[in-house]
Amino acid sequence: MQQPLAPWLEPTLNKLLAQAHEGQLAHALLLPLSKEQGAEVLLNRLLQGLLCLNGNACGQCKSCHLLAAGTHPDAYSIKADGNQIKVDQIRELTSALSKTAQQGGARVAIIWQAEQLNHAAANALLKTLEEPAANCFIVLASAKAGLLPATIRSRCQNVALTQVSKAQSRDWLQNQGVDWNTVGWTYDVLGGPYAMLQQQGQERLEQLQSARKEWSNALAKGQVSATLCQYTQDQPADSLHVLHWLISKKMGSILASQRAFANRLSALISEISQVRQQLAHMPSVNYVALCTRLVLDYQQAAKQ
Template sequence: MPLPWLEPLYQRLAQSYSQQRFHHAQLFNGDIGVGKRELVDMLADALLCSNAHNLIACGKCKSCQLNRANTHPDKRVVKAEGQTIGVDEVREITDFINHSSAQNGNKVVVLEHSHKMTTAAANALLKTLEEPSLNRYLLLTCEQLALLPATILSRCAVHEVKVNPSLAKKWLGEFNIPHYSWLELFVEQPMLIEHWYNEKQLDSIDSLYKFATELKDSDNFSALVEILSKDSTLINVFVLFLTEHLKEKLVLGMDFFSYQKAQQAIAEFLYNSSHVLGLNMSLAISKLAFSLRESQN
């Protein structure tokens, strides 16, 4: 069964499929951690299953066994290896779709992070979308809809994937996660919390939170540098904590000019972290701490 907050959307998809209104290109947009990948994997399994019921794979047929082993010849998963998805990867999709099905059924392509396609890649995909083939399905995920051309969007069935916080909290409760004051910030990204839990990163995230609230008063950033250098995806989390802490300061009486200066320093740190090759993280954090100190004096 789908994740509890995905059930309404999945039921609508199942209904459209049973009524033969299921679009050949389905695009799922939403934040990191809302369950987009879990959704498209479940859809792909069902579309390839020879005994699916209500768009739920049986789990027993040969196709399901192949899917479980990640060896199904009629399923292709494409995602960005670096910062972008290039035209060559998209041309492979077209080639894959145009060949006959190995199992004499549907063929499915999962295109993750479709917003990372280059202009040339998007144009190449457009040709495939404009000439849909029978029993061929494209399942796309996206985190920034605005980065996709209108021509792509107009040829897909676009779905916003959102999380019901109460259902997410109940689902997360099964993991017996310790209470952290920052968890509420990510309740609408439950799969992100699950990932941190499985990777035993929750204590590291908590350390980031503490550093964010005490950064301007700190002098030793070695532990912070180690955490961010080990996993660069946590830089955005750290910046979120900094921003939230700054908002609290504004509510408590921080003057707006100082608030703007601090926000500018955080934005500069975030930009440098993602755009400056070989960035000295220790130096960048020291500079950020100094700027925050200056803005709040």
């Protein structure tokens, strides 16, 4: 089922499709890949609009039917082979793009996590960007565009996504049937409205609710449960995001009345952020000790 297009994505999509209709759209686009804010939805709608034989994602033409079935011969998707995008993948793509479109319209290639292009692949792609074929579009989707070579970035049209406020997200999500009063707190944990929409009724949301309860009890009593330690081991990023949210909420509630305590909580929040980053590079972790340490640090901050 196709995900709904949020109103803050519509201006960007309409602008890009208008440029394409007028022959003004660049052959290479660089799109910030923020899944939580709906970048993938925008990209899929752009793909539909560019490939549609009627130019408006009509859903009725042969091209639209092929795309919906995942069998469109002029739509190409490149993803990392392992932890990098390799030169053979780009050479194969370049060869395909040099041929005539089978449906008589545009040809569109999406390179996902484009920052994973290795050096040889980036050089091969650069040649294609320098000599683009007619009616051919290459979209580089990346959450870390700064890691791309400057020579690649300079040949792309940057697509800026409109920043959405929490209030806008709340109103839209409620219109989509999300019970904001119950799950609105997960907005900061999950990172955005589309992440919340995708988690509706799913196990991950229930786990986040449970983690909130477990961390709240641990901070209040100074003891961690086996359930909390196991969850942190299984889902360290989510667990620490929940803890980060809880302590941030506490800090906000006492900022005016207990500034010294709030400052100590601010330091603890920074510590949690550092732990989140370090876990990805640590070969082994004692999660019982980690959870206990963070809870004791909170207790110590509250006593000073």
